[in-house]
Amino acid sequence: MQKTLFNLFPFILLLLLVVMWGSAFAALKVSLTTIPPLWVMLSRMIIGSLTIATVFLFLKKKLPLTIQFWKWSFLIGFLGFSIPFSAISWGAQYIPSSLVAILMGANPIITLLLSHFFLTNSRMSLRMVGGVIVGAIGIILLIGFGNLQYNASWEQFIFGQLAVLSGTFSFALASVIIKNSPQEDLFERSLGSLICGSLIGFLIVYFLSKSPVMLEGISLISIFNVCLLGIFPTGVATIIWFKVIALKGPMFLSLVNYLIPIWALILGVLLLNEKVDFIIGFGLIFITIGLWLIEKKN
Numbered sequence: 001m002q003k004t005l006f007n008l009f010p011f012i013l014l015l016l017l018v019v020m021w022g023s024a025f026a027a028l029k030v031s032l033t034t035i036p037p038l039w040v041m042l043s044r045m046i047i048g049s050l051t052i053a054t055v056f057l058f059l060k061k062k063l064p065l066t067i068q069f070w071k072w073s074f075l076i077g078f079l080g081f082s083i084p085f086s087a088i089s090w091g092a093q094y095i096p097s098s099l100v101a102i103l104m105g106a107n108p109i110i111t112l113l114l115s116h117f118f119l120t121n122s123r124m125s126l127r128m129v130g131g132v133i134v135g136a137i138g139i140i141l142l143i144g145f146g147n148l149q150y151n152a153s154w155e156q157f158i159f160g161q162l163a164v165l166s167g168t169f170s171f172a173l174a175s176v177i178i179k180n181s182p183q184e185d186l187f188e189r190s191l192g193s194l195i196c197g198s199l200i201g202f203l204i205v206y207f208l209s210k211s212p213v214m215l216e217g218i219s220l221i222s223i224f225n226v227c228l229l230g231i232f233p234t235g236v237a238t239i240i241w242f243k244v245i246a247l248k249g250p251m252f253l254s255l256v257n258y259l260i261p262i263w264a265l266i267l268g269v270l271l272l273n274e275k276v277d278f279i280i281g282f283g284l285i286f287i288t289i290g291l292w293l294i295e296k297k298n
Contacts (some may be wrong), residue, residue, distance in 0.1 A: 010248045012238050017256050020240075022263030024233035025097035027225040037089035038209050042201040042231070045081055047230020049194040052238065056191060063188055072182065074200075075190035080174030081087040081197030084167035087202060091163030094156040096274040101264030102284050103164045109135040109290055110172040125268065127293055135290025138283040155296055188236045261287075 031040045056063075061071075093102050108131050178189075261284055268274040 039187025
């Protein structure tokens with residue numbers, strides 16, 4: 001019985017990741033109804049930092065004080081948290097939450113391209129090149145033709161998708177940098193990066209936010225969803241993410257790329273009444289096939 005539970009444990013954790021990361025897009029959409037995008041970005045990082053810091057205090061751990069640790073944490077916090085959360089929050093104003101999830105599902109495709117050029121042991125095979133091409137076709141379908149009936153102008157719809165893709169690119173670049181960074185305790189790195197990301201996010205809000213947030217204009221449902229974003233997809237999910245990698249490795253973790261867009265699509269339709277046209281369906285199919293070709297074992 002214990003052996004069976006041990007074997008199922010990684011799958012349970014993976015399912016939790018799918019639920020938390022897949023639900024983040026709907027929560028983001030609701031948060032943006034009364035909270036500006038940059039403030040959503042800053043709030044979720046601060047709450048995520050506090051969530052992991054609470055676990056740190058419980059475990060009586062301490063963060064390193066070396067310059068090297070904080071230099072890499074600053075770089076990862078900038079590329080892996082501040083820039084993506086800002087770009088994705090802005091773009092999510094103008095496109096459905098389900099489409100945000102599908103576009104972010106292209107992360108492995110972008111990561112593979114970056115790894116080919118920046119990591120010496122990550123060269124692409126012909127099968128992987130085919131996967132990149134098929135996945136790119138799916139992205140082009142979504143950007144050019146997806147959900148034309150959505151309540152936004154054509155320009156907003158296009159630039160919203162490009163903003164999400166730029167955030168996805170930044171995530172992918174951060175993952176490549178992490179592979180090249182000095183080996184540190186991953187748990188410490190996550191908190192250090194989130195702290196640095198929060199500090200950078202504060203500067204972004206200070207210099208780029210057009211107007212201060214008026215508390216009386218923020219709804220309780222938006223506050224609730226921002227708290228959910230910070231605690232679960234940003235804080236708790238980071239801890240589970242590292243645990244899954246430790247138990248089964250990154251290839252097993254890559255299964256989330258297939259499941260998250262589907263879960264987000266279901267939530268967008270059921271909770272937010274989002275419409276899904278056949279182009280989004282085709283885009284999702286192409287990206288999924290591309291991911292399968294990229295991650296298929298020989």
